[in-house]
Amino acid sequence: MEKHDQLMEAEERFSLTRRGFLTGAAATVAVAGAAMLSGCGQGKSDDGGASAANGSDSVTEGDAADIEPVSAPASWDEEYEVVVVGSGGGLFGAVRAAELGAKVCCVEKSASVGGASKESSIFACSGTKVQLAAGLPDISMLMIQGALGKQVPGAGNEKTIVNVGMNATRTMDWVSDLGLELEPTTTGGPQGGMTGVSPAGKELDGLAARTNIYAYTFLEEQLGKFGGTMKLNTKVTALVKEGDTVTGVQVLDESNETKYLKATKGVILAAGGMCSNREMLAKYIPSAYERVKCSSAGTQDSGEVIRMGFGAGAQQGGFDSYQAFDGGLDGVPWDYYLYNGDVQLARQAWCSIDLRGNFVPYYTSVAQYGAQAQLYQSLPGGQKYCFFDSNYEQYAETFDQECCRHLIVPTMPDIDRIPEALIEHDWKLGAQRGIDEGRIVKADTLAELASKLGVVAETVEEAVSTWNATVASKPEEFDGIPGAWLTPVEKAPFYGVAVGSIMFSTHVGLLTNENMQVYASDGALMPNLYAAGCTVGGNCGPDESYGRCLGPNGGVCFAATTAFMAAEQIMGKLPAFVMPDFPETA
Ligand SMILES: Cc1cc2nc3c(=O)[nH]c(=O)nc-3n(C[C@H](O)[C@H](O)[C@H](O)COP(=O)(O)OP(=O)(O)OC[C@H]3O[C@@H](n4cnc5c(N)ncnc54)[C@H](O)[C@@H]3O)c2cc1C
Known part of the structure; x- marks a missing residue:
């Protein structure tokens, strides 16, 4: 099938899923508070109907308390090597791990894939094959330097920031080689201020709305091709911890039944941030709590998986960053x-x-x-x-x-x-x-x-x-x-x-090293536990409030790259980190 046809098919499939959700969600909305949404245009309550089956993520019901891990069950319901929580950036990790031969399950609480990532339009990066072929200069090292420049000097995140920046180009070339047709983001015209790539031919007359949805429907299909499992309408409710090691997750599945999924090699937490959880914002991102008027990230961005990470003993990164x-x-x-x-x-x-x-x-x-x-x-x-x-x-x-x-x-x-x-x-x-x-x-x-x-x-x-x-x-x-x-x-x-x-995104979450392994509160690395995307804290700097970090170190490219890196680290394929020589800047 031609790539274009594949994209059209993905688009059609997505629209159907979405329409299904909108119809099904009507009853939920009516019960849960029609008054809140009435006459307000699109509220974009995009938990894909998962709230009906799996407990509401309403913005009024957030809670900031850590969620303690549970013990291993007497018998696991399903066993995988890699479990990825979240199908935004997480899908890049799920597909990469499956391609490298792992038995993979990607768990998503919504009715369709993509999370906040599907709202986006530009994978901000440079030096990819399509950009070079279009004659665009490779400014990836400058982008990394830009991200480093936003750090509090000496805060210790340099290796993580540089490694993510250095793997961003490779991640986007990988998805392009898999068959997702990309094009350089328009330069010199609409969006001229951003350097990056987007699915080809999908920009709507200069309006960068949801161009990237095609990347996620494409990856969902690829996951199936590599033998991976995609579980929609399935919400992770706790991490399972045995001794110091996170060995799997507890979920509420689409039938509202509690199940336990084992992950023998690793769990990648790629469940987004906390934009829709006001209590978490008050606790971790007070600038946003006090000074932001509303959020565009969707109600699925409710932070419970970050709370699970903290409950399991993870160290926090990125105070006040969004x-x-x-x-x-x-x-x-x-x-x-x-x-x-x-x-x-x-x-x-x-x-x-x-x-x-x-x-x-x-x-x-x-x-x-x-x-x-x-x-x-x-x-x-x-x-x-x-x-x-x-x-x-x-x-x-x-x-x-x-x-x-x-x-x-x-x-x-x-x-x-x-x-x-x-x-x-x-x-x-x-x-x-x-x-x-x-x-x-x-x-x-x-x-x-x-x-x-x-x-x-x-x-x-x-x-x-x-x-x-x-x-x-x-x-x-x-x-x-x-x-x-x-x-x-x-x-x-x-x-x-x-x-x-x-x-539209938060950057307080679990502190990781340069290979996306999560640090425990005592500074040790937590066995088997990885984080990606907005579940990671500190990628914009420990105290980078107000958010000025779109680029390989913030946004969809960051989410994709970090999940991809976590998958490669689990599978022993992530290139060893070497600090590069940066060019002199004027
Ligand atoms: C309107 C809009 C436009 C944007 N445009 C851009 C852009 O052009 N370029 C850019 O770089 N950035 C952009 N961003 C920011 C970017 O979308 C985010 O930074 C990025 O998507 C974060 O990816 P993620 O994988 O961390 O989270 P997500 O993509 O949200 O993925 C997390 C997934 O985890 C799922 N999940 C959460 N909790 C659970 C649970 N308990 N169990 C199971 N699943 C769970 C969620 O449902 C979600 O699908 C935009 C954001 C918005 C809102």
Whole structure:
């Protein structure tokens, strides 16, 4: 079968799974709290219906306590050599271990594979075969140096960061050699600030939405081809520990029965982070708890496997470390999707001030969305205030935005590739809902608008007056906004919205060495226990808050690479680490 056809088939299969979930989940949502989701656009409660069978991961039910391991059962239900928990980045490890001859089981609590990884679009890396063939320079060493530069000097994570960076290119070449057709992420155009690869031909008119889903459906298929087992709707509920060694996992399977899966060679914990667990955020990532407005990672990102790791005696890494973009709104459920129309509207290049009336700089490049979030979090109240007028629809569509700020319109070529139930096909509908529900405030005068937003009226009137005069003077650029995007705020009714940050991954978790083996709290390595992706702590640095680490050391490429490395380490195939010579930088 042609690669393209394989991808189409995978896409179709995914859509069916997804539709099945959406239908099946309706009853759960109705019982569990329709009020929470009503009228809120896509809440993206993407635990794939597992909550119905396996206990809810509702964002209101999180718990931060460590989960103690259980003893080995009298008899195991199933025996494997490698058990991988989580089918996002974890699938790279599961398939690699199976390819190397291991008997593998990948356990996933949701109804479909991919976790938060399937929401992503760019495997941030450099030097892969497809990038070199396209004539792109290999900047992988610079990317590693960039990640190292974010470390607290002397914090001791250097070997891990360098080894992950050095294996990232190899991991992406491996999946490409397996048959997943990749292409360099568009450079010089949409997403120009990111260097990486994505499944070929899947970008939606510059909108980087879920391009990577194809990688995970492809790997699910490969796992079957290599004789591995994929268990969906199966939730790991505890680690099994015998003496110092984690020897398997306890699961609640799709029939709601408790089972024990033995792992004779290793358990790879690749179960994502803790974005949807508010109690864990308060305990481990207080900056996010205090200053982030909502999360886009999905309710499956609930942190229980990290708690199991701590309960089994693992050391913690990465205090207060996470990633966020601009676009968080008040008055939405904690789990709120990055592509909802009101978020898209709020992220545009409007007249923006802080509470004191200072204009807030706007960063147009996708590479700076994290820095934009950091900036908003640093403002009083962790937010800025945007103002626009009744021409906002017309103005917004003239902004030449990248990636997730690129407005979703029904006329986009290929729009039907993404089910409407997942991403509404017209940003204006979600924006209008935000207005109707009062998240985006509407008023006939600026003074009334200011009062509704809780800002001093004179501050807003003065700022808008200065803004309008600036727009009229046609500058080339103002506070980071290109001149062509500057639009006046003059025609009533007026609109305003407070905008903060929206998180999409956490980086507090289990501390590992450079081979992804987990450290115990006393500094020993825990036999048989490995961690990958957002279950690992410290890959952005021990105290890297606000998240500025998309690259081989953060995000999907990190998740894929670390699981791949763990599999090779278990199978004795991970190349020995050698610290490279870094090129001199200017
Ligand atoms: C909207 C959005 C866009 C993004 N775009 C990008 C991008 O373009 N590039 C980039 O580098 N990063 C991006 N990211 C970040 C990236 O998606 C994450 O960093 C990455 O996916 C983390 O991978 P992971 O394997 O750790 O977690 P996941 O991919 O979430 O995988 C973990 C899996 O474990 C499962 N699981 C959890 N608990 C259990 C349990 N108890 N039992 C069984 N299974 C369990 C989950 O259901 C999930 O499927 C984006 C994130 C979001 C939300």
